[in-house]
Structure formats: structure tokens, C-alpha cells
Amino acid sequence: MEDGSQYKKEVLVVEDDPDFVKIITEKLEKNGIKVLNAKTADESIDLLEKNKIDLIWLDHYLVGDKTGYDFVTFIKEDKRWNRIPIFLITNYDDYGNTVVQMEQMVQEENPKTYSEFGIDKYFVKSNTSLDTILGEVKKYLKIA
Amino acid sequence: MKTAQHKSIETDILSIIVEQTTDMIAIHSFDWNYLYVSPSCKHLLGYDPEELLNRSAFEYFHPDDLKKIASYESEDMEKQKIHTIIYRIKRKDNGYIWFETTIKPIKDSRLGEETRLITVSRDITARRSSEEMVKKFVQAVESASDTIVMANAEGVIMYTNPAIFSMTGFKPPEVIGKHANFIWEGTMDKMFTNTLWQTIKEKKQPFNGDINNVRKDGTKYIADTHISPILDEKKEVSFYVGIARDITKAKEVDRMKTEFISLASHQLRTPLTSIKWRLEMLLKGDEGNLNDKQKDYVSNINATNERMIDLINSLLNISRIESGRLIIDSRSTKLPELMNSVLDEVATRIADKNIVLLKNFQPELPEINVDPKLIMNVYLNILTNAIKYTREKGTISVDIYETNKEIITKITDTGYGIPKADQDKIFQKFFRSNNISQIETDGTGLGLYLAKAIIDASNGKIWFESEENKGTSFYVALDKSGTAPKKGEVSITI
Numbered sequence: 001m002e003d004g005s006q007y008k009k010e011v012l013v014v015e016d017d018p019d020f021v022k023i024i025t026e027k028l029e030k031n032g033i034k035v036l037n038a039k040t041a042d043e044s045i046d047l048l049e050k051n052k053i054d055l056i057w058l059d060h061y062l063v064g065d066k067t068g069y070d071f072v073t074f075i076k077e078d079k080r081w082n083r084i085p086i087f088l089i090t091n092y093d094d095y096g097n098t099v100v101q102m103e104q105m106v107q108e109e110n111p112k113t114y115s116e117f118g119i120d121k122y123f124v125k126s127n128t129s130l131d132t133i134l135g136e137v138k139k140y141l142k143i144a
Numbered sequence: 145m146k147t148a149q150h151k152s153i154e155t156d157i158l159s160i161i162v163e164q165t166t167d168m169i170a171i172h173s174f175d176w177n178y179l180y181v182s183p184s185c186k187h188l189l190g191y192d193p194e195e196l197l198n199r200s201a202f203e204y205f206h207p208d209d210l211k212k213i214a215s216y217e218s219e220d221m222e223k224q225k226i227h228t229i230i231y232r233i234k235r236k237d238n239g240y241i242w243f244e245t246t247i248k249p250i251k252d253s254r255l256g257e258e259t260r261l262i263t264v265s266r267d268i269t270a271r272r273s274s275e276e277m278v279k280k281f282v283q284a285v286e287s288a289s290d291t292i293v294m295a296n297a298e299g300v301i302m303y304t305n306p307a308i309f310s311m312t313g314f315k316p317p318e319v320i321g322k323h324a325n326f327i328w329e330g331t332m333d334k335m336f337t338n339t340l341w342q343t344i345k346e347k348k349q350p351f352n353g354d355i356n357n358v359r360k361d362g363t364k365y366i367a368d369t370h371i372s373p374i375l376d377e378k379k380e381v382s383f384y385v386g387i388a389r390d391i392t393k394a395k396e397v398d399r400m401k402t403e404f405i406s407l408a409s410h411q412l413r414t415p416l417t418s419i420k421w422r423l424e425m426l427l428k429g430d431e432g433n434l435n436d437k438q439k440d441y442v443s444n445i446n447a448t449n450e451r452m453i454d455l456i457n458s459l460l461n462i463s464r465i466e467s468g469r470l471i472i473d474s475r476s477t478k479l480p481e482l483m484n485s486v487l488d489e490v491a492t493r494i495a496d497k498n499i500v501l502l503k504n505f506q507p508e509l510p511e512i513n514v515d516p517k518l519i520m521n522v523y524l525n526i527l528t529n530a531i532k533y534t535r536e537k538g539t540i541s542v543d544i545y546e547t548n549k550e551i552i553t554k555i556t557d558t559g560y561g562i563p564k565a566d567q568d569k570i571f572q573k574f575f576r577s578n579n580i581s582q583i584e585t586d587g588t589g590l591g592l593y594l595a596k597a598i599i600d601a602s603n604g605k606i607w608f609e610s611e612e613n614k615g616t617s618f619y620v621a622l623d624k625s626g627t628a629p630k631k632g633e634v635s636i637t638i
Binding site for chain 1: 409
């Protein structure tokens, strides 16, 4: 673990595309935000346990046996981490205002809205500028 | 004891009956020669009775029906057993009609020593063609691939065709006598069943819907179902006819198509996002400033990239609308407010081209129930076109006003216009007129297709008037009664 003292906050970026990880890391670290990257749910939990994470940047699918849906459910049930803001940043369809069981892309019987489910912000990557996302991240992290 | 007078009156009455009856009454010898024929043979067959006397009835039977005339066994003769036969008989004009004839062999000394046959014949041609027709209907229903069910006024199944087996796994005998809910309720909720019966029983109207159900073997299926109440003269329900088609496969294919498009879009969006974000960082000067020329090139690449992203968004929206799964989130909307937010969004583009914007919104317009996200999309599409296809310093006017039943939005520009030859193709997918595709390369040809699809789904109308090199006016009319909310599955991307 590096000395992250020049960074004001730490963000867990759960993303398995190395290209995106590179861009996101560059952007965030330029703005004083340390990026910790996990590719799977297990890796994510490991990082959560070993670091003080201020925000979770989550891509839709996770490699491994858990999905983004399962992961969020898991986080929200854990007292240690259920207050950490979660941003869902994905290129999958916006299914209206409700959460879809992403791995099956089907609606639940009584679908929850994203906020009911525990997701603070939802962005479709290709339709959002990186600066916009950064702005929201800073807002939630309460930094300039 | 009958007096001579009584007997005479009786004979008269009997004569009248025989002469006037519409059925043909005849007495034949045992080998079918006519010994007596009642006068009705004239109107039935065209013959005078005298023309038939002593002729064999066989002469008049249709050759194919001759075998139907059973030869009597002596036993039948002894017992005077009555037979009924149906056959074709030749008229004087050589046409054939259908007869139903009751034959009674008798032995009566008044008619001679031998056995005679008394026949009463009725023209059943009309009845027969009805019967043929009914037979055809029955055949049609029996062989239909759709499941057809008939239930009585209490909802008990009286009949179902064989197709029910492939749809439900149950054979007709397993289903007849059960209440129609066995098929029509399926695994749907109480509200659905209530609505169904309310429609067909109380409102006495046909019901259409998709019913989820379970087969005999436990597998699930979806049936596209139409149920009609059949009313009698008193307008009461006589019975119900239900027709259902298994659409499980079709729904599955549809779902796979949508999933494929979603997946494909995701795969396409990934590299485009990568490009988008890196170009963004370049243009922002994150790694040093670009010189003017470099900035120019990079902006160009960025714009092109955005076009590709827009194309994918449009394709996704279209696939959602076409799949019928679009959510319509109707809520009370002030159209002028909606229009203003769209105008804000395009304000820069309008200013860049020095276009004059004229607004004319009727004051105190009633609010209208529509999905604001969808209508915004329509306004944005039309306005974007107006801006794109109008030269510098042109004019765009936006009017919103009400008529008796509708609220109309009119967007007029002083742009290139739409050539007459292209006007009937404007709402087609991917269509772009030649006169603008040369000048303005940026355009997918999907905007108006999408706009029309949204308006069609919103119980509205969209049309235009245009003259080449003069300009175009687009009209969007929304019914004041609004759009019913639709519980779909997907929303559009703006």
C-alpha cells in the first residue's frame, strides 16, 4: 500500500476494463483522489477491509461469481460499509428508474428504484462526460 | 257411429290435407312405381301428378343415391317398419333437390293385395346446405391451430377444439365441464381475473390480453387470448368464445432480440466511451494545451465520435419502442415549460447560427397528461432539425396553442425545406433527403422516425408542411385527454 498522504480521499473503482481503469485513475488522481482498483467482488471486499474507502465507483458487471447487483446488496447489508456512496457507472441500458436484475436483464416483480436499492448516482458512460462524473464525485466526497 | 254426412266431411278434410300439404305424399307399388302422387309434386318437382303415374321412382333418383334405397327384407315388410332416406331427386328442369323421405310399407286391401309403400317427402335442400355449411364450420374450428373454447353463460367449458392439447397439455375431455378460469385465469393475479370477467360478463365486451399459464406438465407458457361474449336477442350473454394462441416462443425471440441489441450496444459503447473520455481530457488540456490546428482536429474527431454514440442511442430507443416495452410515465405536464427547457438546451446552437427565435405560447394552456421525457425527445428532434437545416440568420418560430380537443405545437423554420418527392418518406427509418444530406452530413435519419413512433404511442398526431427553399412547419397534436400511463419495462435514453 502506497503512502497516500497527498490524496484527500480514496475511491474504490470496481472495473475490469484496464483501459477505463487507466483513464479514471489518471483523472481522479489529478484531482487529489486516490484510486484503488478491484476487478471482482472478492477483491473489492478485500480492499474495503484494508482501506478507508470514501466512495465506490461501480461498473455494472463484475468478473467472478458475484454481479453488481449482488455486490451492492452485500455492501448495503454490512454495517461497516453501508454508508459509503455508490456510483453506478455503466454502459448498459438505463432501464428507466428501476434496478434490473442485471445479470438476467429482467425486471423484478416489485422493482426498486435506484435510490431505494442504495445507488446514489447512475451514469451511462457513453452519454456522460468524465468531468460531469468527476463533479459529482467531488460533491459526494465534499471536496473542491 | 259416423253418419254419412260426417264421413263425407271427413273425406273432404282428408282430401284437402293431402292436396294442400307442402310435403309430397305418394303411394308406390312395392317396386317403387308411382300409383298416386299428391299435387304438391308440381311445386316441388315441376311435374303434374299424371306425368309420374306408373313411372318408377328410380328414374328420378340421383344415380349416386340409388344405393340408399334399401331393399326391404320380408321381415321389415311384415313388421311394416318405417325407413327414412335422404337422397337427391330430379326435377322436371333436370336440376336436383334434396328429399328426406319417410317410407312406410303397408298392406291394405283397399290398395290391393300386395304390399304398398306410402312415402312422405320433404324438400330439405335449404336445410342441407345449412348443414353442409355448419359441417364446414365445425371442420374449420376442429382443425384450427389456435385453441378455441366455448363456455356457457356461467363460464363452464362446453367445447374445445383439439388444439388445446398442444397449448396446455390437456385433452378436450379433461377440460370440458371445468370452469373457464382453468384456462383463462392462468397464473395471473386477482385484478386481472376481475377485469377479464367484468369486461366480458358485465360490460359484455370482448377481452384481449396475454395470459401467463402453466401446462399440464408444469412448463410455463404465454397465450395471446381473445374472449368474446355472444349475446342473444335480449342482449344477455348466451355463451362465450375464447380464442388463444401460444406466443411463448415469439415472446422469447423478442426478448432475445432485445437482449442482443442491449449487449451489442454495450459492446459498441465501450470503445466509444474510451475515445470520448480521452478526447475530453485532450481538449481540456489535461496533458498540455493543444495548438489551434490540433484543437480543430481533435474537436472534429470528438464530434464524429458523438455522432456514433447518438446513433447507438437512437437505435436502442427504436428497439425499445418497437418492442412495445416502452414505459409511458404519464404525468400532468405544462407543455410550454417543457418546450422552454428544450429551447434552453439548444440555445447555444441557435445563437451560433444567429438564428432568430420567435416564441408564441398561448397563455393559460391546460396541463396535459403525457410522459415529459418522451415529448421532450420529440421536441428536441424537431428543433434540432429546424436548426440544422436553416441557414445562418434564418428564423425559427415555436407556437403552442389549443383547439377544442387538442394542444398543438407548431415549429416553423425558414430553412431548406423538404422536396415534394421526398415528403412521403420523411418519417421512414434512416431516410434523409438529398437536398440536405449533401449540405449537412451530420444526421442519422432516425430522429423523425423516433418522434413519430413516440407520438403514435402517445395518442397524438404529427405532420408537416414544407416547400423547398422556403421552409418547413412541423405540427405535433396531443389529445387533451392525455396519454394513458403504460407499465412497460424500458425507458428511452435522452
